[in-house]
Amino acid sequence: MSGEALRHFVLYELQLVALSIFVLLYAVKIWQLARLSAPRELPPARGNLTRAVASSYATVLLPWRMESTRKSWGHWLAFMLYHLGIFVAITATFTIPFVPGVMTASVRWISAVSVLCAFLAGLFKLGWRVLRPEMRLISTPDDYFSLIALQIWFVVAIPAILLEAPRWLLAYFIITALLLIYVPLSKISHYVYWFFSRYLFGMRYGRRGVA
């Protein structure tokens, strides 16, 4: 396979296959959840449910809302930078092959800096997990692997986004494809389940008038 053909395969066909597997796995998982019975509460709500659900989602952006983030601004900042970097790195896997015109020099730089910040936040998270006995006790190989895999992805993403050098691009897109297949099976899935749990949280505590 020629270099150009390999590049095309990795940036397009491989990504689409991985993305299809990703979507299929989540579709099955969500279907499995949806078919289970759900506990119901009949008494009239004491609070406004719509506002409570909106507030529940907003909590993540408002660190003073929760005692856990209010007391740990460092963790909240690391969380924001980390997830922002992931979002940017994922977005780049679409913009580079499909809308390359978007990737101007300034967009490349901003994206690369975001991913670098995510990498640094990842180091902080890794250190927290390794150094605290409480964290070591609850950490599984999946936790360490997921963190390290994303760190490697960030490292590869920075030069790939910034320079679009062929080898870095290939590595970046191959790792992306592997992650797309691994993520639905791993703890990284929390970002999908989060949408459901925050909704249910808003409904429950909104019903009680405390959210």
Add this chain to the structure above:
Amino acid sequence: MSELLTQARQELDKRYNRMVALTASNLCAHCGLCMDSCHYYVATKKPELTPVAKVERVRSVYKRQHDWLSRLLPAWTGARELTETELEAWRDIAFQYCTMCERCVINCPLAVDTPAIMQAARGTLTAVGMAPEILEQLADAAIEREKSLDLFKDILVEQYGEMEKELQEKTGDPSARIPVEKEGAEMLYVALSGAHTILPAAEVFHRAGADWTLSLFEASNYAVFLGDMPRAKAIAARIVNEAKRLQVKEVVITECGHAFASYHWSAPSWFGPLPFRIRSILEVLSDYVEQGRIRLDPTANPEPITFHDSCNMARKGGVVEEPRVVLRAATQDFREMIPQGANSFCCGAGSGLVAIEEWTETRLAAGQPKAEQIRASGAKVVVTSCDNCRHQINDLSERYDLGVEVLNLAEVTARALV
């Protein structure tokens, strides 16, 4: 596989509803931010007592059964097989080291519902005969009381008669009554066995001119702590049936956290729409103050007073402002603990722990954050609207040398009646 494990696995599966499945999935990112929300961990700093470490013991078994990767590579995700040793560990985790106070839930960025899993564990342990015996006995005794009502009804009525004389002395009104089985009364008041949940409330009802009747049953429902919903429903049915028979317009639950949560929030789901509403006495007292049905003299309670929010009343029940309305009217120096309301620390006695003698040391140690909050408030009186919290705070006062008096809201209100 032993019969015990087969049965435990079946019971776990029965409780695998959408909420449990979501919590048992990869929702938890193991970020550890829940640590400092748990009074057990704050008090002891033991890594195994963080909410995530505790719930993971149960969640890992669910993962082994339901999560794809955990079924394939259990060691990779920390998934565990259900064993008898694991069940023994769950008994401690679910009944001794978690009061299901939900403080970790409201402080979790991902809103992981740890108590949903703990409740599944409790229910499973109860079903296989591994729950604390005293909780079983208390739940059974409540059901037995209904079956043998004729045996002790006369004794109860006699006791209430004695209390009625005391009420008449306190109010100086010989017409003051503690009515029992009064058909068509507006309100059925469900108290606990202690006179402190009956007399002060009766005094306030009398002064407010309430049309009420006292339930023959106590409010507490220990089957809720066992995670045994059929039994919890049977216990609740006693009061639902009594209220229907007497054709009351509302059922008012005394100052008992779990009773309020189970009657107000769960009973309509268990029995369908009910022909009466269910409220806490805190809401009733607050209404009396706001509607001017009772007048209170705050100088009757001059000492610094603070309020401990029961987890079931506040965080899980939504009754946060009502007791404060009453306290601001009935006391001269009301001061809040920090944090309070929905974010209040559990006192350490919740979910039946206070009834289990062998775990007294655990609950007193776990109550240390609450003791420190009380000390920091400078209060001489702690008001709380849950009998388990009341018992615990009395014990904490002794253990941590707080020197506080513990009262319920009706007592403080009755003291201030003009």
